[in-house]
Amino acid sequence: MIYQDYKINTDRSVLSLPYVKWILLYTLYLCVLTVIQGTIFNTFNNAFFVIHSVLFFLVVLIYSDKFKWIEIMVQLSILFVCLISIFTITTTIIFIITHTNLSDIITNIEFKTFLISVAPVNERLVGLMTNSNTYAYLIVYTFFIYLFLIIYYKKSKVKYLLILILVNNVFNLFITGSRGAILSFLISTVFFAISLIILMENFSYANQKLIKNIVFSIFGIFILLLAFIFLTNFDISIRLRSYTVAHIFRLGGLAKGSGRLDTWGAVFSIDKKNFIFGVNDSYMYQVINTLVPSRSSAFINNSGRYHNLYLTLFANYGIFALLGFLGFLIYSIVIIFKGYLASSFRRRRFVLILFSQFLVFLFSGVFEQLPLFNQSPHTLLFMFVWASTIAMSNGER
Numbered sequence: 021m022i023y024q025d026y027k028i029n030t031d032r033s034v035l036s037l038p039y040v041k042w043i044l045l046y047t048l049y050l051c052v053l054t055v056i057q058g059t060i061f062n063t064f065n066n067a068f069f070v071i072h073s074v075l076f077f078l079v080v081l082i083y084s085d086k087f088k089w090i091e092i093m094v095q096l097s098i099l100f101v102c103l104i105s106i107f108t109i110t111t112t113i114i115f116i117i118t119h120t121n122l123s124d125i126i127t128n129i130e131f132k133t134f135l136i137s138v139a140p141v142n143e144r145l146v147g148l149m150t151n152s153n154t155y156a157y158l159i160v161y162t163f164f165i166y167l168f169l170i171i172y173y174k175k176s177k178v179k180y181l182l183i184l185i186l187v188n189n190v191f192n193l194f195i196t197g198s199r200g201a202i203l204s205f206l207i208s209t210v211f212f213a214i215s216l217i218i219l220m221e222n223f224s225y226a227n228q229k230l231i232k233n234i235v236f237s238i239f240g241i242f243i244l245l246l247a248f249i250f251l252t253n254f255d256i257s258i259r260l261r262s263y264t265v266a267h268i269f270r271l272g273g274l275a276k277g278s279g280r281l282d283t284w285g286a287v288f289s290i291d292k293k294n295f296i297f298g299v300n301d302s303y304m305y306q307v308i309n310t311l312v313p314s315r316s317s318a319f320i321n322n323s324g325r326y327h328n329l330y331l332t333l334f335a336n337y338g339i340f341a342l343l344g345f346l347g348f349l350i351y352s353i354v355i356i357f358k359g360y361l362a363s364s365f366r367r368r369r370f371v372l373i374l375f376s377q378f379l380v381f382l383f384s385g386v387f388e389q390l391p392l393f394n395q396s397p398h399t400l401l402f403m404f405v406w407a408s409t410i411a412m413s414n415g416e417r
Contacts, residue, residue, distance in 0.1 A: 046344050053337050057300040089411045090370070094172055096404060097165050101182070103397075104162045107155075108189045111147050115139040115195070144197035144267045154398075156198030157390050159189045160205045161401045164212070164377035168370060197267030200387025207383050212376040213238075219368060280327045280387070282312045287326055287335045298338035325393055329385030332393055349382065352406060359413030367412065374409040381405065 117123055118139045126132045139145055147155030166186045173179045193201060213235045220232075249260045286308045290299060309316040326332050334342045356378075360371045381391045381402050391402040 046348065049344070050337055050341060053297060053341070057298065057336070089408075090172075093408045093412070094169070096408075097169055100162060100165060100401065100404065101169060101185075104158065104189070105185050107148050108159065108192050109185065111138060111145065111155075111192055112188055115145060142263075145192060145195040147192070147196065152196045153198045153201065153388060154390070156193055156196035156201035157204075157384055157388060158397060158401075159193045159196075160201045160380055160384065161377070161398060161405075163189065163205065163380070164208075164373050165401075165405075168373045171369065171373070194268075195263070197263075199268060200384060202268070204380050204383040204387070208376050208380045211379060212372065215372050215376075219365075219372060279312070279315050283308065283315050283326050284328060284331055286311045286315075287331050290335070294338075295334070296338045296340070298334070298336045298341065300336070304335060325389045327388055329389040329392060332389040352378075352410065356409055356413045359410075363413060371409065371413045374405060374412055377405045378409050 114135050115138075117126070118135050118141055123132065123135070126135070137146060137150075138148060144152045145155070146152050147158075149155040149158065163186070166182055166189070170179045170182045170186070173182065193205065217232055217235060249257050249264060287304075289311060290304070290307055294303075305316065326335060330342060330345075333345055356371065356375055360368060360375075363371060385391060390398040392399060
């Protein structure tokens with residue numbers, strides 16, 4: 021059906037057929053290994069959802085008029101932003117309640133217990149997704165989507181609301197204490213800032229100076245915030261310092277990355293002949309239980325994932341799956357880069373924003389397997405950002 025639709029819409033589609041076939045074949049390969057080995061891509065929770073996500077966005081790309089893709093992307097972005105904003109605003113309200121005397125007003129014990137489970141006092145923020153890391157990455161995976169809408173609505177008052185929500189999201193991200201999410205966020209924003217300065221060379225000197233001043237001002241504010249936290253002794257700075265040391269630096273477990281390095285080492289210890297097609301969860305549980313017994317319970321609770329997207333593919337599906345995914349990424353980046361060079365100056369801003377969001381997924385894959393192997397929203401966001409970046413960068417090709 022997709023092939024027939026593509027033939028009908030071939031002049032208007034933003035994708036070429038070989039790319040469509042490649043993605044479908046790669047997904048099929050993972051699913052076949054799943055059936056044979058019984059790996060973590062289990063039947064209804066992951067494999068089918070990834071297939072549905074891929075098919076949905078391929079159909080969107082095939083049917084979408086390449087000259088109207090921005091409008092379609094804006095509508096989908098608004099949908100994501102509304103959903104995420106409900107999560108983050110609600111979480112902030114709960115955080116304020118649990119960290120002030122407002123919690124004393126609540127008499128219902130079950131409701132108060134729920135609030136504390138979302139935003140525990142003096143602990144990492146959990147959020148409405150019942151896990152600090154899962155919630156943090158959901159925020160990071162939408163940061164540049166907010167930025168895209170802010171620029172799109174720059175002549176509307178909506179941009180001010182979006183800016184306020186974005187600031188609220190960054191606050192939520194910080195108090196989750198998710199080091200991988202924060203690091204992915206910082207790397208991508210530095211890349212975006214540098215690329216934006218280079219892009220703005222085509223602007224007038226006054227605009228160049230303005231953009232550079234904004235970037236350096238944000239960086240200066242960040243430095244001043246760190247100085248305030250670590251060099252002053254006000255009550256709020258002491259609390260922030262205590263939280264930062266305990267939940268972000270986590271000096272006691274920093275050397276081992278919260279057990280990640282031990283787990284990754286266990287993956288590479290498996291029999292080398294299994295590197296071709298990978299192994300199932302039972303095999304890996306025995307390996308981890310032998311080499312890192314302290315992580316065995318976490319392995320079971322995490323459904324056999326290794327806090328690393330690339331190692332998860334490698335361990336459970338082998339070298340072919342990993343090389344296939346890396347090929348997908350490299351080919352995507354090449355297409356995006358070629359389209360970026362061929363795009364108009366105004367379109368390049370949006371391509372840069374979307375590509376920065378795409379990089380967040382790639383960076384975060386070092387610390388988590390969320391884009392492919394976890395909660396539904398993360399996979400859907402990954403496919404949306406990929407599809408949007410491809411479409412946007414090739415709008416004038």
